[in-house]
Amino acid sequence: MNSIDWVIGARGLLGSAVVRRLEAGSGTVFDGPRIRWATEDAEDDLRHGVRDLASLASGSRWRIFWCAGVGVTGSSQESLETEVRRFKTFLNALAALPVAFRNEGTLFVASSAGALFAGSIGAPFNETTPVHPLGAYGDAKLAIERASEQFSGETGIRCLVGRIANLYGPGQSLSKPQGLISHLCRSHVRRIPLSVYVPLDTLRDYIFVDDCASLIVDACDRLVSEPEGTYMLKLLASGRSVSVGALLGEFRRVVGRRPEIMMGSSPVASLQSRDLRMRSVVWPDLDHRATTNLSDGIARTLQGICRSSFDPA
Secondary structure, X not given: OOOEEEEEOOOOHHHHHHHHHHHOOOOEEOOOOOOOXXXXXXXXXXXXXXXXXXXXOOOOOEEEEEOOOOOOOOOOHHHHHHHHHHHHHHHHHHHOOOHHHHOOEEXXXXXXXXXXXXXXXXXXXXXXXXXXXXXXXXXXXXXXXXXXXXXXXXXXXXXXXXXXXXXXXXXXXXXOOOOHHHHHHHHHHHOOOEEEOOOOOOEEEEEEHHHHHHHHHHHHHHXXXXXXXXXXXXXXXXXXXXXXXXXXXXXXXXXXXXXXXXXXXXXXXXXXXXXXXXXXXXXHHHHOOOOOOHHHHHHHHHHHHHHOOOOOO
């Protein structure tokens, strides 16, 4: 499908994978302004990007993929409130554009399944499961989802919110306290122990980043045929759950030696569910595809870290 696509957060783990997937297709990837997330200029940058996209895509189909956000479980209330405010600023800029432009558009918004289902019961979870965030991170994701739904209804822009399971792959930020597989790989390269703060029987659904990006783009392709103002919510997961203990065993099989871990404790552990099995019931046929198995995903993540320029000392 021909469209002009803008990926916000294109330098991050998910955003860069979405860009790769789009560049392999027939659309045009809009090289928007660099968003100065660490400064107060970020909101102006977002507004400028919206205006530039509107000028470029006049009369054409367009899609925006919101893959931004640096918040994690344990982030400060203030930083999370800033993320929500910036997202709403972006929505307001889109809403101010002419109706003819809005009618040609589709918006994807990345959300977090783990944050929204942290206190939910009755796994495996699906799109109809009541959410129960346990901390400020989950509250922020829920606020973004609700703003997206309201925005879609008011503007007519089709919107897909993707609640993403445990995303992993080469290029994941190692400065964030998230991403067990990536941190296991770094621990292996550096030969230093890694602290694990959840029980070994904790269940997680790990989805490789390129698989997730393909699923996102395919779902947005389908969303175009839905009526204006359609708001969709879909889980983006592998559909296969693995305990932390089993993950450690698979990691040992891939790298050839036992991972060095230390069981520890952390206040944020209480904000995470023990059982995060998931099964999407929205457009489930999109989930029936060849995906990266866990051992290959671990190997590719490790190769990426070995190729990266971080200082292993």
